[in-house]
Amino acid sequence: DVYKRQVTKLPVTGLVNNTHMLRETSMEDIEKGFELCSELSKRLNIQVVYNCYPESLFDNREREIRALSLSSVPFPMKLYRIIFL
Secondary structure, X not given: OHHHHHHHOOOOOXXXXXXXXXXXXXXXXXXXXXXXXXXXXXXXXXXXXXXXXXXXXXXXXXXXXXXXXXXXXXXXEOOXXXXXX
16 A cells, blocks of 8 residues: 555555466466465555466467456467577
8 A cells, every 4th residue: 555655656456366387387387476466466465467478378278367367357468489590
């Protein structure tokens, strides 16, 4: 609460669970990240609005991920490799 008011001067209105390990993400990582974000949500009384996952995992386990997300929106992300020359 102090951080919200003193540093940012903006209210926090929602949480984004972005717990993943890029291409090495397992379903267990997603479950653990969701548990942690849900606990934070309860403590702060702020809703989890998005759950981010690598798109490849979402494609294979969509039903399980949607079951975890419940009140939030699953947000599958594409991963890109950028090469700088």
